[in-house]
Amino acid sequence: MTDNRQGTPEERRKQRFFNKSAATSVKYLRKIDELPHKPASLDPFLNILKHVFVDMQGAVKPAGTLSVGTYCVMVPPELIYAAGAMPVKLCGGSYTAFNIGDDIAPRDACPLVKAVMGFESIGVMPVYRECELMAVPITCDCKKKLAGYLSERRKTVTLHVPTGRSRDGDMEHYVKELYQFSEELTKITGKPLSYERLSWACGLTAAAQYELSRFIELRRRAPLVIKGTHYLAALNALSYTHVSIWTQYMRALCDETERRIQNGEMASKENRPRILVTGSPIVFPNFKLPLLIEEMGGALVADETCMGERGAYDPPAIADQTTDGIMRALANKSTRPCTCPTFTDNKRRVYRIMQMLEDYGVQGVIYHVLRGCLVYDYEYRVLEEEMGKLGIPIIRVESDYNEEDVEQLRIRVEAFIELIKYGRGGDTAVRLRKGQR
Amino acid sequence: MKKKVIGKILFAAFAAALCAGAYFAADITFFQFGGEEYQETGAALFTSEWFSAMLPFGLILLVSAVCIALDVLLRKLLYKKKKLPVGKTGITARDKRKKRFVFGFETVRWGVMILSFALLIYGGRLFGTVFTNVQLPVFACPYNLEQLTNAGCYYFSHLDVLFSESWQAILAFFGTFLVCAVLLGRVLCGFVCPMGFLQDVAHEARQALHIEGISLNEKMYAVLRLVKWVMLIIFLGVGFIGGNFCDFCPAAAVSPALAGFKLSLGLGGFIMVIVLVSGFFKRRCFCNVCPLGFILGLTHKLSLFKLKKNAVACTECGACYEACPMGIKSIFTEREGKDIKKLDVTTSDCIMCGECVRRCPENNALAITFCGKKIYNADRMKFMKQYAPKPDKYAPFRGKDKP
Numbered sequence A: 001m002t003d004n005r006q007g008t009p010e011e012r013r014k015q016r017f018f019n020k021s022a023a024t025s026v027k028y029l030r031k032i033d034e035l036p037h038k039p040a041s042l043d044p045f046l047n048i049l050k051h052v053f054v055d056m057q058g059a060v061k062p063a064g065t066l067s068v069g070t071y072c073v074m075v076p077p078e079l080i081y082a083a084g085a086m087p088v089k090l091c092g093g094s095y096t097a098f099n100i101g102d103d104i105a106p107r108d109a110c111p112l113v114k115a116v117m118g119f120e121s122i123g124v125m126p127v128y129r130e131c132e133l134m135a136v137p138i139t140c141d142c143k144k145k146l147a148g149y150l151s152e153r154r155k156t157v158t159l160h161v162p163t164g165r166s167r168d169g170d171m172e173h174y175v176k177e178l179y180q181f182s183e184e185l186t187k188i189t190g191k192p193l194s195y196e197r198l199s200w201a202c203g204l205t206a207a208a209q210y211e212l213s214r215f216i217e218l219r220r221r222a223p224l225v226i227k228g229t230h231y232l233a234a235l236n237a238l239s240y241t242h243v244s245i246w247t248q249y250m251r252a253l254c255d256e257t258e259r260r261i262q263n264g265e266m267a268s269k270e271n272r273p274r275i276l277v278t279g280s281p282i283v284f285p286n287f288k289l290p291l292l293i294e295e296m297g298g299a300l301v302a303d304e305t306c307m308g309e310r311g312a313y314d315p316p317a318i319a320d321q322t323t324d325g326i327m328r329a330l331a332n333k334s335t336r337p338c339t340c341p342t343f344t345d346n347k348r349r350v351y352r353i354m355q356m357l358e359d360y361g362v363q364g365v366i367y368h369v370l371r372g373c374l375v376y377d378y379e380y381r382v383l384e385e386e387m388g389k390l391g392i393p394i395i396r397v398e399s400d401y402n403e404e405d406v407e408q409l410r411i412r413v414e415a416f417i418e419l420i421k422y423g424r425g426g427d428t429a430v431r432l433r434k435g436q437r
Numbered sequence B: 001m002k003k004k005v006i007g008k009i010l011f012a013a014f015a016a017a018l019c020a021g022a023y024f025a026a027d028i029t030f031f032q033f034g035g036e037e038y039q040e041t042g043a044a045l046f047t048s049e050w051f052s053a054m055l056p057f058g059l060i061l062l063v064s065a066v067c068i069a070l071d072v073l074l075r076k077l078l079y080k081k082k083k084l085p086v087g088k089t090g091i092t093a094r095d096k097r098k099k100r101f102v103f104g105f106e107t108v109r110w111g112v113m114i115l116s117f118a119l120l121i122y123g124g125r126l127f128g129t130v131f132t133n134v135q136l137p138v139f140a141c142p143y144n145l146e147q148l149t150n151a152g153c154y155y156f157s158h159l160d161v162l163f164s165e166s167w168q169a170i171l172a173f174f175g176t177f178l179v180c181a182v183l184l185g186r187v188l189c190g191f192v193c194p195m196g197f198l199q200d201v202a203h204e205a206r207q208a209l210h211i212e213g214i215s216l217n218e219k220m221y222a223v224l225r226l227v228k229w230v231m232l233i234i235f236l237g238v239g240f241i242g243g244n245f246c247d248f249c250p251a252a253a254v255s256p257a258l259a260g261f262k263l264s265l266g267l268g269g270f271i272m273v274i275v276l277v278s279g280f281f282k283r284r285c286f287c288n289v290c291p292l293g294f295i296l297g298l299t300h301k302l303s304l305f306k307l308k309k310n311a312v313a314c315t316e317c318g319a320c321y322e323a324c325p326m327g328i329k330s331i332f333t334e335r336e337g338k339d340i341k342k343l344d345v346t347t348s349d350c351i352m353c354g355e356c357v358r359r360c361p362e363n364n365a366l367a368i369t370f371c372g373k374k375i376y377n378a379d380r381m382k383f384m385k386q387y388a389p390k391p392d393k394y395a396p397f398r399g400k401d402k403p
């Protein structure tokens, strides 16, 4: 580390930021690394996170590829790849950046958006700096204001997401938004939209989703074969990697997982309570919740969060092989299956979670709410009711981007895991899983 | 408000014109060929006689192709002038990316369609008319006297003729119809009907050329439904008031010609052009207004083929709706019911083409069942295989894949 007393105050501040945020990232990377039963093929993913958050380098991509910052899974990456650029998901998880953003955003804003604003205002992280364009879908209120904040500083496109999905007009509206977005992309890359490019880009992401689906199938067969935290890290890495590179890594991970299942090597013991995490996004380095679950003797078998599996889960179903057909498929897959709570009607999220309970034999649900994330908090009650009917225990844990609440979280998570271990929950899950097979 | 009134008036005018056209169809002839008398046997294949019988159909294909080309050109001009979004200007495109072949329900369906197309046209030559009493309710025109079976469309559109037949004939007609409708229902549309086959071929041609089509939404499907009612009334009723549905039936231009039967073309030829062009831009457009298909669908509650949905597995991604040629939205929106894991989402419009299951990315979310047994089930890995390249072709930066 360089001497802090050199340079202007501004430079010193930036240097302090670098040091501090790198230190947090190193700590969490080490914790992830030290979790037992780490597959060897996970290292490339962790190296990506290290590359971006410790070495402070840009996204992992072939030389000369432009980056486009996206702030939600509803921006279809296919469109960006088709324009010859790559998407970087910039939802922030940094505690250091959060502290800076805390002075910019109102007190009750969510920490994720505060972290993004912090990154933007200090302006040193290469992943953020190198983005030629920012794409912000207008989902929750914080994202809306974030879009305004960003557009004062950077070239920003907003995508107006419909709030409902039952009318055909909603989807057609999003198709128009995507066309506009694509025009903006063309302006920065100089490559116009064409069927050939779109189809090529869809092939690129389809390869990644093929490997991801393979992994999901494997995990449905043996939910305990990998630690959920490791899996989350692999999916977080996708946000900062060109998809073709990620696909290769994922393929290796699938192959290793397949071997492990064959040899019966599991990452957790059979008697560990199987936990599903859902709720607000879990963004590296804010990995305290998944780490706590596994440290406290739970097995994180499934996650339903935007930087986790859901981030790359829904594939476009191209029924009409034309430019417009693909655009429609992209608009469709970005909005309709999305379980984001910013939509007015979101029954599908409950169903999705019910399906996951069955697929992974989940015994308890931990509902993660970032302080100030209203929409997710709203949906807790709905989910609690449904889980009550199924007899699956659920708790809501609220956290912020700092390490002060770790001990308190630890107590709650531990109590919850004990409750499942020695109390109710167990047989329901067994019943659910048996019912399916 | 005003728009709505004008729309209604336009629609009424259209319906009236259609009815009038139906009535006077026999008098409007744009292509007279051969005599009005029945030809007893079809011409041998590839003889000059056969070619002359094929001429009308060839003309129809030619006119359709010209229409499509004109439409594409016109749209290109329009888009350029209006400076519409970039994507819209790429009306045609080539795609060098090779798709992976995945064997599935789709393959079987195409096999059956081609086979039944051939059998319905040439089957009689090979095996003689085997099922004389079977009135298969599809548009395989019985003007082709050498069919394997009879086609039910004739009696449906000539109920007056039917009711003057002997009671045995009437019974045989309704009997075979009921058996077909209950056993198969609109599976006949998805697998057997030659008109359906031709429309699917037109659709595949568009897919190969990557020409942009017309995607319909709820409102437009509602209009098509109205057209269907008009068609139904004409189809069933025109015989009673002295008209003849066959005079403007599009199907008359196809199977008789292919089998070598000379037939004069009336309005039917025009309508066939419409069927082909609209089927090119919108998959199975005619099936959406087809009266015979509608009648076949009435018994869907009794049919042994069912479309089942597991609402829990479904993510409501809408892919099935997007893929469905019949625009059935309920398969995507249906989510409540007695057993949410086994919802019956079959509707009278469903032709059991399996497109929705093919495009469904969730395991077990949709399935076609026969007698309660799943015969085609949605499968995520199979779904992904349709789109992903083979794993050994992943590295895109060295290959020539890079655009």
Ligand code: SF4
Pocket: A071, A072, A073, A074, A139, A140, A143, A281, A306, A338, A340, A341, A342
């Ligand atoms: S939670 Fe909603 S707004 Fe946030 S990234 Fe996910 S889909 Fe987007």
Ligand code: SF4
Pocket: B139, B140, B141, B142, B143, B151, B153, B154, B157, B245, B246, B247, B249, B250, B251, B252
């Ligand atoms: S012309 Fe049409 S309705 Fe008449 S018999 Fe032939 S196919 Fe059937």
Ligand code: SF4
Pocket: B137, B138, B139, B188, B189, B190, B193, B194, B195, B196, B197, B286, B287, B288, B290, B291, B292, B293, B294
């Ligand atoms: S709807 Fe009519 S034209 Fe279409 S396949 Fe069925 S019977 Fe044939």
Ligand code: SF4
Pocket: B309, B313, B314, B315, B316, B317, B318, B319, B320, B321, B331, B332, B356, B359, B360, B361, B362, B365, B366, B378
């Ligand atoms: S395609 Fe499958 S998952 Fe998507 S809405 Fe239809 S049934 Fe549901």
Ligand code: SF4
Pocket: B307, B320, B323, B324, B325, B326, B327, B328, B331, B349, B350, B351, B352, B353, B354, B355, B356, B357
């Ligand atoms: S619901 Fe499915 S099987 Fe029925 S017509 Fe639509 S796509 Fe075909």
